[in-house]
Amino acid sequence: EAEVAQSPRYKITEKSQAVAFWCDPISGHATLYWYRQILGQGPELLVQFQDESVVDDSQLPKDRFSAERLKGVDSTLKIQPAELGDSAMYLCASSRIRGGTSETQYFGPGTRLLVL
Amino acid sequence: AQSVTQLDSQVPVFEEAPVELRCNYSSSVSVYLFWYVQYPNQGLQLLLKYLSGSTLVKGINGFEAEFNKSQTSFHLRKPSVHISDTAEYFCALKAAGNKLTFGGGTRVLVKP
Numbered sequence: 143e144a145e146v147a148q149s150p151r152y153k154i155t156e157k158s159q160a161v162a163f164w165c166d167p168i169s170g171h172a173t174l175y176w177y178r179q180i181l182g183q184g185p186e187l188l189v190q191f192q193d194e195s196v197v198d199d200s201q202l203p204k205d206r207f208s209a210e211r212l213k214g215v216d217s218t219l220k221i222q223p224a225e226l227g228d229s230a231m232y233l234c235a236s237s238r239i240r241g242g243t244s245e246t247q248y249f250g251p252g253t254r255l256l257v258l
Numbered sequence: 259a260q261s262v263t264q265l266d267s268q269v270p271v272f273e274e275a276p277v278e279l280r281c282n283y284s285s286s287v288s289v290y291l292f293w294y295v296q297y298p299n300q301g302l303q304l305l306l307k308y309l310s311g312s313t314l315v316k317g318i319n320g321f322e323a324e325f326n327k328s329q330t331s332f333h334l335r336k337p338s339v340h341i342s343d344t345a346e347y348f349c350a351l352k353a354a355g356n357k358l359t360f361g362g363g364t365r366v367l368v369k370p
Contacts, residue, residue, distance in 0.1 A: 146301070175358075184262075184348050184360030185302070198357060233301055247358060249294075249301035 144168045146250035148234050154256045160222035163253045167216070167236030175247060176209055176219050177233040185233055191217060224257045231255075260285040262349050262361035270367045271339055279334040279364045281349035291332040292350040292358070293323055302348065308332060319343070344368045 147166040155161050167174050173192055177185035188207065190198040193214040202209065206225070211217040221228055231254050235247040265280040283289065290309050294302040306317025313325040323334045332349060349361040 148301075182363070184350070184363050186360070187357045190357070235302075246292075246304055246307065249303070251301045252299075254299065 146234055146236055146248055148232075148250040148253055150253055151251060152254050152256075154258065155224050156258050157226055158223040160220065161224050161255060162221075163219045163232050163234075163255075165217045165219070165234030165250060167234070168238075168248055171236035171238050171248075172214075173237045173239075173245075174211055174217050175235040175237075176217070177235065179231040179233055179252070181230070188219070221255075224255075226257050229255055229257045260289065260351060260353055260356060260359050262351055262359055264347075264349055264361035264364050266364050267362065268365045268367065270369060272369050273341055274338050276335065276337050277339050277343075277366060279347050279349075279366070281332045281334065281361060283330050283332065283349075283351050285330075285351065285353055287353045289351045289353045291323075291325060292352070293317065293321070293332070293334050294348045294350060294360075295319075296346045296348065296363075298345075305334070305347075339366070339368050341368050341370065 149164050175190050176188045179185040188202045189209045191211045194211050209219045231252045233252045234250045237245040237247045239245045261284045263282045271277045292307045293305040295305050296302050305321050306315045308315045308325045316322045321336050346363045346365050348363050350358050352358045
């Protein structure tokens, strides 16, 4: 069964350093999402891609976060500089149909970030 | 605006006992509703979803949920839990053109 891949699974960094997370969605999935999940809370959408285009980044802290999906396949989320409050699980998800409201999102295993 | 409220942050339950996880939502338009499960240090897995039609939805691992439009609820149930059901459960909703919105989660601890 196809899965969403993410790496690394765990990342420890010091504040003010740069970190990057990678996501490879299920093959053929047009839509890719990055979520942030703070411990004890539900995931919150950071950015949504449709192919290589950003369709929603309203909750992305653009002064320090950036995301790209250059060829419309895999994606990278970067934080520079990292702050203590960025400690969280970063989840990637993908879905098949472009703009499909009812379409199921499939989640990867996540990257747990700890900023010291 | 849309929102999801999971009324219980933690639910302890004995093995083989039934469990119900409560979810209420708020939206001014029609929504689709989902339940996801998250095992420790893992991503989210879809348990079931309500799109339309029958208000009783059956999912994987013996879970089911009932959509109640008048009460704006989508409670999740399982008649007999196993130790392996220990996890965090998230209710979520999506309306046309909007993002997937999650509740705060309910942590289920199954005791032997």
